[in-house]
Amino acid sequence: MKDGDENEQVRELQARLRQLHHFDRAPTGFYGTMTAGSVKAFQKKQGLPLTGSVDLTTWERLLAASRKPTADELRPSTTNQLDTPDARCMTGRVLCISKESRTLAWMIDGKVVSSMDVRFGSENTPTREGTFSVEWKARKWTSTIYHTPMPYAMFFSRGQAVHYSSDFAARGYAGASHGCVNVRDRAKLSALFDQVKVGDKVVVHW
Known part of the structure:
Protein backbone atom coordinates (compact mmCIF):
# COMPACT_ATOMS: atom_id res chain seq x y z
CA MET A 1 0.00 0.00 0.00
CA ARG A 75 -16.48 2.97 10.13
CA PRO A 76 -16.88 4.82 13.43
CA SER A 77 -19.79 7.17 13.96
CA THR A 78 -17.67 9.58 15.97
CA THR A 79 -16.85 13.07 14.76
CA ASN A 80 -13.77 13.16 12.55
CA GLN A 81 -10.73 15.14 13.66
CA LEU A 82 -9.64 18.07 11.50
CA ASP A 83 -6.36 17.83 9.63
CA THR A 84 -3.94 20.72 9.04
CA PRO A 85 -5.76 23.30 6.90
CA ASP A 86 -4.75 23.63 3.26
CA ALA A 87 -2.67 26.77 2.61
CA ARG A 88 -5.50 28.12 0.43
CA CYS A 89 -7.76 28.15 3.52
CA MET A 90 -5.60 30.47 5.62
CA THR A 91 -6.89 33.84 4.41
CA GLY A 92 -10.39 35.30 4.23
CA ARG A 93 -13.71 33.46 4.66
CA VAL A 94 -13.36 29.84 3.55
CA LEU A 95 -15.27 26.55 3.58
CA CYS A 96 -12.18 24.32 3.89
CA ILE A 97 -13.17 20.78 2.92
CA SER A 98 -10.76 17.85 3.36
CA LYS A 99 -11.41 14.58 1.56
CA GLU A 100 -8.76 12.79 3.59
CA SER A 101 -10.15 13.61 7.04
CA ARG A 102 -13.74 13.90 5.71
CA THR A 103 -14.30 17.23 7.42
CA LEU A 104 -15.54 20.70 6.62
CA ALA A 105 -13.99 23.59 8.55
CA TRP A 106 -15.54 27.05 8.35
CA MET A 107 -12.52 29.34 8.65
CA ILE A 108 -12.16 33.11 8.91
CA ASP A 109 -8.66 34.59 8.57
CA GLY A 110 -6.97 31.27 9.37
CA LYS A 111 -9.07 30.42 12.46
CA VAL A 112 -11.58 27.54 12.61
CA VAL A 113 -15.00 28.90 13.58
CA SER A 114 -16.89 25.60 13.30
CA SER A 115 -16.39 22.13 11.83
CA MET A 116 -18.44 19.10 10.85
CA ASP A 117 -18.24 15.63 9.30
CA VAL A 118 -18.83 15.35 5.56
CA ARG A 119 -18.98 12.68 2.90
CA PHE A 120 -18.43 12.90 -0.83
CA GLY A 121 -19.42 11.44 -4.18
CA SER A 122 -18.61 7.92 -5.32
CA GLU A 123 -16.05 6.97 -7.99
CA ASN A 124 -18.78 7.35 -10.62
CA THR A 125 -19.91 10.78 -9.36
CA PRO A 126 -16.82 12.30 -7.72
CA THR A 127 -16.79 15.56 -5.82
CA ARG A 128 -14.64 18.02 -7.73
CA GLU A 129 -11.45 19.26 -6.09
CA GLY A 130 -10.03 22.77 -6.32
CA THR A 131 -10.77 26.36 -5.32
CA PHE A 132 -14.30 27.62 -5.89
CA SER A 133 -16.69 30.17 -4.41
CA VAL A 134 -20.25 29.99 -3.12
CA GLU A 135 -22.31 30.80 -6.23
CA TRP A 136 -25.76 30.75 -4.63
CA LYS A 137 -27.62 29.43 -1.60
CA ALA A 138 -31.01 27.82 -0.97
CA ARG A 139 -32.36 27.00 2.49
CA LYS A 140 -34.86 24.58 0.90
CA TRP A 141 -33.95 22.90 -2.37
CA THR A 142 -34.73 19.66 -4.19
CA SER A 143 -32.28 18.25 -6.72
CA THR A 144 -33.59 18.77 -10.27
CA ILE A 145 -31.59 15.70 -11.40
CA TYR A 146 -32.06 13.19 -8.54
CA HIS A 147 -35.26 14.66 -7.01
CA THR A 148 -33.89 14.38 -3.48
CA PRO A 149 -34.10 17.10 -0.79
CA MET A 150 -30.98 19.28 -0.36
CA PRO A 151 -31.66 21.51 2.67
CA TYR A 152 -29.22 24.34 3.42
CA ALA A 153 -27.61 24.01 -0.01
CA MET A 154 -24.58 26.17 -0.80
CA PHE A 155 -23.68 25.65 -4.46
CA PHE A 156 -20.04 26.02 -5.46
CA SER A 157 -19.37 24.09 -8.71
CA ARG A 158 -21.88 23.41 -11.52
CA GLY A 159 -24.58 21.80 -9.41
CA GLN A 160 -22.33 20.49 -6.65
CA ALA A 161 -23.17 21.91 -3.24
CA VAL A 162 -22.59 21.58 0.47
CA HIS A 163 -25.95 20.46 1.94
CA TYR A 164 -27.62 18.45 4.70
CA SER A 165 -28.22 14.77 3.91
CA SER A 166 -30.72 12.68 5.88
CA ASP A 167 -29.19 9.59 4.19
CA PHE A 168 -25.74 10.49 5.57
CA ALA A 169 -27.29 11.05 9.00
CA ALA A 170 -28.93 7.61 8.85
CA ARG A 171 -26.35 5.47 7.02
CA GLY A 172 -23.07 7.26 7.63
CA TYR A 173 -20.22 6.34 5.35
CA ALA A 174 -21.98 3.24 4.05
CA GLY A 175 -23.38 5.51 1.32
CA ALA A 176 -22.12 8.32 -0.89
CA SER A 177 -23.44 11.47 -2.53
CA HIS A 178 -23.92 12.13 -6.24
CA GLY A 179 -21.00 14.56 -6.08
CA CYS A 180 -22.17 17.00 -3.43
CA VAL A 181 -20.57 17.51 -0.02
CA ASN A 182 -23.03 15.92 2.43
CA VAL A 183 -23.31 17.08 6.07
CA ARG A 184 -25.06 14.94 8.70
CA ASP A 185 -25.34 17.49 11.54
CA ARG A 186 -28.39 19.55 10.59
CA ALA A 187 -28.12 22.02 13.50
CA LYS A 188 -24.46 22.80 12.79
CA LEU A 189 -25.13 23.25 9.08
CA SER A 190 -28.15 25.48 9.74
CA ALA A 191 -25.95 27.81 11.81
CA LEU A 192 -23.23 27.72 9.16
CA PHE A 193 -25.72 28.47 6.36
CA ASP A 194 -26.66 31.71 8.13
CA GLN A 195 -23.01 32.81 8.32
CA VAL A 196 -21.77 31.95 4.82
CA LYS A 197 -22.21 34.60 2.12
CA VAL A 198 -22.38 34.26 -1.65
CA GLY A 199 -18.83 34.81 -2.90
CA ASP A 200 -17.10 33.14 0.08
CA LYS A 201 -14.28 30.81 -0.92
CA VAL A 202 -14.65 27.01 -1.05
CA VAL A 203 -11.54 24.78 -1.09
CA VAL A 204 -11.94 21.02 -1.67
CA HIS A 205 -8.65 19.14 -1.19
CA TRP A 206 -7.12 15.82 -0.14
Missing part, protein backbone atom coordinates in the same frame (compact mmCIF):
# COMPACT_ATOMS: atom_id res chain seq x y z
CA LYS A 2 1.24 3.47 -0.83
CA ASP A 3 0.26 7.12 -1.23
CA GLY A 4 -2.76 7.49 -3.52
CA ASP A 5 -4.27 4.03 -2.88
CA GLU A 6 -7.94 3.87 -1.92
CA ASN A 7 -9.48 0.55 -0.86
CA GLU A 8 -10.69 -1.51 2.09
CA GLN A 9 -7.20 -2.74 2.97
CA VAL A 10 -6.14 0.89 3.51
CA ARG A 11 -9.16 1.30 5.79
CA GLU A 12 -8.02 -1.75 7.82
CA LEU A 13 -4.47 -0.37 7.90
CA GLN A 14 -5.72 2.93 9.33
CA ALA A 15 -7.93 1.19 11.91
CA ARG A 16 -5.00 -0.95 13.09
CA LEU A 17 -2.70 2.08 13.27
CA ARG A 18 -5.40 3.87 15.26
CA GLN A 19 -5.45 1.01 17.79
CA LEU A 20 -1.74 1.67 18.33
CA HIS A 21 -2.26 5.47 18.61
CA HIS A 22 -0.42 6.20 15.38
CA PHE A 23 -3.52 7.36 13.45
CA ASP A 24 -5.79 9.82 15.26
CA ARG A 25 -8.85 10.06 13.05
CA ALA A 26 -11.61 7.91 11.59
CA PRO A 27 -10.43 5.54 8.83
CA THR A 28 -11.19 6.89 5.35
CA GLY A 29 -9.82 4.14 3.10
CA PHE A 30 -7.61 6.72 1.34
CA TYR A 31 -3.82 6.55 1.66
CA GLY A 32 -2.65 10.17 1.89
CA THR A 33 0.08 12.13 3.62
CA MET A 34 -1.38 11.60 7.11
CA THR A 35 -1.48 7.83 6.60
CA ALA A 36 2.08 7.83 5.27
CA GLY A 37 3.21 9.76 8.36
CA SER A 38 1.43 7.26 10.63
CA VAL A 39 3.08 4.35 8.83
CA LYS A 40 6.49 6.01 9.27
CA ALA A 41 5.83 6.39 13.01
CA PHE A 42 5.00 2.69 13.24
CA GLN A 43 8.05 1.74 11.15
CA LYS A 44 10.29 3.84 13.40
CA LYS A 45 8.97 2.11 16.51
CA GLN A 46 9.55 -1.28 14.87
CA GLY A 47 13.06 -0.41 13.68
CA LEU A 48 12.07 -0.70 10.02
CA PRO A 49 13.12 1.54 7.09
CA LEU A 50 11.05 4.75 7.19
CA THR A 51 9.47 4.47 3.74
CA GLY A 52 5.94 5.65 4.60
CA SER A 53 4.57 2.85 2.41
CA VAL A 54 3.50 -0.63 3.50
CA ASP A 55 5.56 -3.58 2.30
CA LEU A 56 5.02 -7.18 3.41
CA THR A 57 7.30 -6.85 6.45
CA THR A 58 5.55 -3.71 7.70
CA TRP A 59 2.12 -5.31 7.21
CA GLU A 60 3.09 -8.51 9.02
CA ARG A 61 4.52 -6.52 11.96
CA LEU A 62 1.31 -4.47 12.11
CA LEU A 63 -0.86 -7.61 12.07
CA ALA A 64 1.17 -9.02 14.95
CA ALA A 65 0.96 -5.79 16.98
CA SER A 66 -2.78 -5.17 16.52
CA ARG A 67 -6.07 -7.06 16.37
CA LYS A 68 -8.68 -7.41 13.65
CA PRO A 69 -10.72 -4.17 13.64
CA THR A 70 -14.40 -4.30 14.50
CA ALA A 71 -17.03 -2.87 12.15
CA ASP A 72 -17.30 0.22 14.35
CA GLU A 73 -13.53 0.71 14.27
CA LEU A 74 -13.55 0.54 10.46
Whole structure:
Protein backbone atom coordinates (compact mmCIF):
# COMPACT_ATOMS: atom_id res chain seq x y z
CA MET A 1 0.00 0.00 0.00
CA LYS A 2 1.24 3.47 -0.83
CA ASP A 3 0.26 7.12 -1.23
CA GLY A 4 -2.76 7.49 -3.52
CA ASP A 5 -4.27 4.03 -2.88
CA GLU A 6 -7.94 3.87 -1.92
CA ASN A 7 -9.48 0.55 -0.86
CA GLU A 8 -10.69 -1.51 2.09
CA GLN A 9 -7.20 -2.74 2.97
CA VAL A 10 -6.14 0.89 3.51
CA ARG A 11 -9.16 1.30 5.79
CA GLU A 12 -8.02 -1.75 7.82
CA LEU A 13 -4.47 -0.37 7.90
CA GLN A 14 -5.72 2.93 9.33
CA ALA A 15 -7.93 1.19 11.91
CA ARG A 16 -5.00 -0.95 13.09
CA LEU A 17 -2.70 2.08 13.27
CA ARG A 18 -5.40 3.87 15.26
CA GLN A 19 -5.45 1.01 17.79
CA LEU A 20 -1.74 1.67 18.33
CA HIS A 21 -2.26 5.47 18.61
CA HIS A 22 -0.42 6.20 15.38
CA PHE A 23 -3.52 7.36 13.45
CA ASP A 24 -5.79 9.82 15.26
CA ARG A 25 -8.85 10.06 13.05
CA ALA A 26 -11.61 7.91 11.59
CA PRO A 27 -10.43 5.54 8.83
CA THR A 28 -11.19 6.89 5.35
CA GLY A 29 -9.82 4.14 3.10
CA PHE A 30 -7.61 6.72 1.34
CA TYR A 31 -3.82 6.55 1.66
CA GLY A 32 -2.65 10.17 1.89
CA THR A 33 0.08 12.13 3.62
CA MET A 34 -1.38 11.60 7.11
CA THR A 35 -1.48 7.83 6.60
CA ALA A 36 2.08 7.83 5.27
CA GLY A 37 3.21 9.76 8.36
CA SER A 38 1.43 7.26 10.63
CA VAL A 39 3.08 4.35 8.83
CA LYS A 40 6.49 6.01 9.27
CA ALA A 41 5.83 6.39 13.01
CA PHE A 42 5.00 2.69 13.24
CA GLN A 43 8.05 1.74 11.15
CA LYS A 44 10.29 3.84 13.40
CA LYS A 45 8.97 2.11 16.51
CA GLN A 46 9.55 -1.28 14.87
CA GLY A 47 13.06 -0.41 13.68
CA LEU A 48 12.07 -0.70 10.02
CA PRO A 49 13.12 1.54 7.09
CA LEU A 50 11.05 4.75 7.19
CA THR A 51 9.47 4.47 3.74
CA GLY A 52 5.94 5.65 4.60
CA SER A 53 4.57 2.85 2.41
CA VAL A 54 3.50 -0.63 3.50
CA ASP A 55 5.56 -3.58 2.30
CA LEU A 56 5.02 -7.18 3.41
CA THR A 57 7.30 -6.85 6.45
CA THR A 58 5.55 -3.71 7.70
CA TRP A 59 2.12 -5.31 7.21
CA GLU A 60 3.09 -8.51 9.02
CA ARG A 61 4.52 -6.52 11.96
CA LEU A 62 1.31 -4.47 12.11
CA LEU A 63 -0.86 -7.61 12.07
CA ALA A 64 1.17 -9.02 14.95
CA ALA A 65 0.96 -5.79 16.98
CA SER A 66 -2.78 -5.17 16.52
CA ARG A 67 -6.07 -7.06 16.37
CA LYS A 68 -8.68 -7.41 13.65
CA PRO A 69 -10.72 -4.17 13.64
CA THR A 70 -14.40 -4.30 14.50
CA ALA A 71 -17.03 -2.87 12.15
CA ASP A 72 -17.30 0.22 14.35
CA GLU A 73 -13.53 0.71 14.27
CA LEU A 74 -13.55 0.54 10.46
CA ARG A 75 -16.48 2.97 10.13
CA PRO A 76 -16.88 4.82 13.43
CA SER A 77 -19.79 7.17 13.96
CA THR A 78 -17.67 9.58 15.97
CA THR A 79 -16.85 13.07 14.76
CA ASN A 80 -13.77 13.16 12.55
CA GLN A 81 -10.73 15.14 13.66
CA LEU A 82 -9.64 18.07 11.50
CA ASP A 83 -6.36 17.83 9.63
CA THR A 84 -3.94 20.72 9.04
CA PRO A 85 -5.76 23.30 6.90
CA ASP A 86 -4.75 23.63 3.26
CA ALA A 87 -2.67 26.77 2.61
CA ARG A 88 -5.50 28.12 0.43
CA CYS A 89 -7.76 28.15 3.52
CA MET A 90 -5.60 30.47 5.62
CA THR A 91 -6.89 33.84 4.41
CA GLY A 92 -10.39 35.30 4.23
CA ARG A 93 -13.71 33.46 4.66
CA VAL A 94 -13.36 29.84 3.55
CA LEU A 95 -15.27 26.55 3.58
CA CYS A 96 -12.18 24.32 3.89
CA ILE A 97 -13.17 20.78 2.92
CA SER A 98 -10.76 17.85 3.36
CA LYS A 99 -11.41 14.58 1.56
CA GLU A 100 -8.76 12.79 3.59
CA SER A 101 -10.15 13.61 7.04
CA ARG A 102 -13.74 13.90 5.71
CA THR A 103 -14.30 17.23 7.42
CA LEU A 104 -15.54 20.70 6.62
CA ALA A 105 -13.99 23.59 8.55
CA TRP A 106 -15.54 27.05 8.35
CA MET A 107 -12.52 29.34 8.65
CA ILE A 108 -12.16 33.11 8.91
CA ASP A 109 -8.66 34.59 8.57
CA GLY A 110 -6.97 31.27 9.37
CA LYS A 111 -9.07 30.42 12.46
CA VAL A 112 -11.58 27.54 12.61
CA VAL A 113 -15.00 28.90 13.58
CA SER A 114 -16.89 25.60 13.30
CA SER A 115 -16.39 22.13 11.83
CA MET A 116 -18.44 19.10 10.85
CA ASP A 117 -18.24 15.63 9.30
CA VAL A 118 -18.83 15.35 5.56
CA ARG A 119 -18.98 12.68 2.90
CA PHE A 120 -18.43 12.90 -0.83
CA GLY A 121 -19.42 11.44 -4.18
CA SER A 122 -18.61 7.92 -5.32
CA GLU A 123 -16.05 6.97 -7.99
CA ASN A 124 -18.78 7.35 -10.62
CA THR A 125 -19.91 10.78 -9.36
CA PRO A 126 -16.82 12.30 -7.72
CA THR A 127 -16.79 15.56 -5.82
CA ARG A 128 -14.64 18.02 -7.73
CA GLU A 129 -11.45 19.26 -6.09
CA GLY A 130 -10.03 22.77 -6.32
CA THR A 131 -10.77 26.36 -5.32
CA PHE A 132 -14.30 27.62 -5.89
CA SER A 133 -16.69 30.17 -4.41
CA VAL A 134 -20.25 29.99 -3.12
CA GLU A 135 -22.31 30.80 -6.23
CA TRP A 136 -25.76 30.75 -4.63
CA LYS A 137 -27.62 29.43 -1.60
CA ALA A 138 -31.01 27.82 -0.97
CA ARG A 139 -32.36 27.00 2.49
CA LYS A 140 -34.86 24.58 0.90
CA TRP A 141 -33.95 22.90 -2.37
CA THR A 142 -34.73 19.66 -4.19
CA SER A 143 -32.28 18.25 -6.72
CA THR A 144 -33.59 18.77 -10.27
CA ILE A 145 -31.59 15.70 -11.40
CA TYR A 146 -32.06 13.19 -8.54
CA HIS A 147 -35.26 14.66 -7.01
CA THR A 148 -33.89 14.38 -3.48
CA PRO A 149 -34.10 17.10 -0.79
CA MET A 150 -30.98 19.28 -0.36
CA PRO A 151 -31.66 21.51 2.67
CA TYR A 152 -29.22 24.34 3.42
CA ALA A 153 -27.61 24.01 -0.01
CA MET A 154 -24.58 26.17 -0.80
CA PHE A 155 -23.68 25.65 -4.46
CA PHE A 156 -20.04 26.02 -5.46
CA SER A 157 -19.37 24.09 -8.71
CA ARG A 158 -21.88 23.41 -11.52
CA GLY A 159 -24.58 21.80 -9.41
CA GLN A 160 -22.33 20.49 -6.65
CA ALA A 161 -23.17 21.91 -3.24
CA VAL A 162 -22.59 21.58 0.47
CA HIS A 163 -25.95 20.46 1.94
CA TYR A 164 -27.62 18.45 4.70
CA SER A 165 -28.22 14.77 3.91
CA SER A 166 -30.72 12.68 5.88
CA ASP A 167 -29.19 9.59 4.19
CA PHE A 168 -25.74 10.49 5.57
CA ALA A 169 -27.29 11.05 9.00
CA ALA A 170 -28.93 7.61 8.85
CA ARG A 171 -26.35 5.47 7.02
CA GLY A 172 -23.07 7.26 7.63
CA TYR A 173 -20.22 6.34 5.35
CA ALA A 174 -21.98 3.24 4.05
CA GLY A 175 -23.38 5.51 1.32
CA ALA A 176 -22.12 8.32 -0.89
CA SER A 177 -23.44 11.47 -2.53
CA HIS A 178 -23.92 12.13 -6.24
CA GLY A 179 -21.00 14.56 -6.08
CA CYS A 180 -22.17 17.00 -3.43
CA VAL A 181 -20.57 17.51 -0.02
CA ASN A 182 -23.03 15.92 2.43
CA VAL A 183 -23.31 17.08 6.07
CA ARG A 184 -25.06 14.94 8.70
CA ASP A 185 -25.34 17.49 11.54
CA ARG A 186 -28.39 19.55 10.59
CA ALA A 187 -28.12 22.02 13.50
CA LYS A 188 -24.46 22.80 12.79
CA LEU A 189 -25.13 23.25 9.08
CA SER A 190 -28.15 25.48 9.74
CA ALA A 191 -25.95 27.81 11.81
CA LEU A 192 -23.23 27.72 9.16
CA PHE A 193 -25.72 28.47 6.36
CA ASP A 194 -26.66 31.71 8.13
CA GLN A 195 -23.01 32.81 8.32
CA VAL A 196 -21.77 31.95 4.82
CA LYS A 197 -22.21 34.60 2.12
CA VAL A 198 -22.38 34.26 -1.65
CA GLY A 199 -18.83 34.81 -2.90
CA ASP A 200 -17.10 33.14 0.08
CA LYS A 201 -14.28 30.81 -0.92
CA VAL A 202 -14.65 27.01 -1.05
CA VAL A 203 -11.54 24.78 -1.09
CA VAL A 204 -11.94 21.02 -1.67
CA HIS A 205 -8.65 19.14 -1.19
CA TRP A 206 -7.12 15.82 -0.14
